[in-house]
Amino acid sequence: MKDQGVMIAAASDVLWENGAACGRMYRVTCTGSTNGVPEPCTGANVTVKIVDYCPGCQATLDLSQQAFAQISNLVAGIINIDYTQV
Template sequence: MCRRHTQLLLCLFITFFINLPFPSFADVGTAAQYSPPYLPTGCYGGEALQFPSSNLFAAAGDGIWDNGAACGRQYLVRCISAEQPRTCIPQQIIQIKIVDYAVSTVSTPSATGTTMVLSQKAFQTIANSSAGLINIEFQQV
């Protein structure tokens, strides 16, 4: 009996992981977007030179801010769902850098209380720009 049960569990486990379209990330949250001007007052005191040349960056929400320790952290991020169908761009995973605290951003985010507020370019790389809020998976790298 135990052997059959173990084989069934192993079979289900393998079937589940083989059929996953993406790697599983550690955390799930929400993301909004904000637009220029980008003035990173929360991390770098207005030093625009700290932005990555790719313009793939974000402001950290309260959940990952960690009293400023999030500054400079890199995350892999992908859109997993949104209120509007076909908002997420399939199979798009980006790497962003935290450059600010979401509460202190100069430009108002498209939705408040999010895990991350992505730069316009970062948001539009993983989701339709008309969306105000998306659900994301993210993992620190």
């Protein structure tokens, strides 16, 4: 499997499946702001590898800062996403 470097994410309970999600790859796209930041999305998508568990996370995926920056302005903080396992 290709080394993902910093393009990684942690999965919440929704995806974690008792660790089965670890190593899965997801293509993630920003779909909009959750806090009113105008035009947070870059229009790009990013493929991330699940490398950790995020217990209690409100989000489905907790992206690394580098992965988040590929799809959204960092000022947005929390965004709505679409994701697909690849």
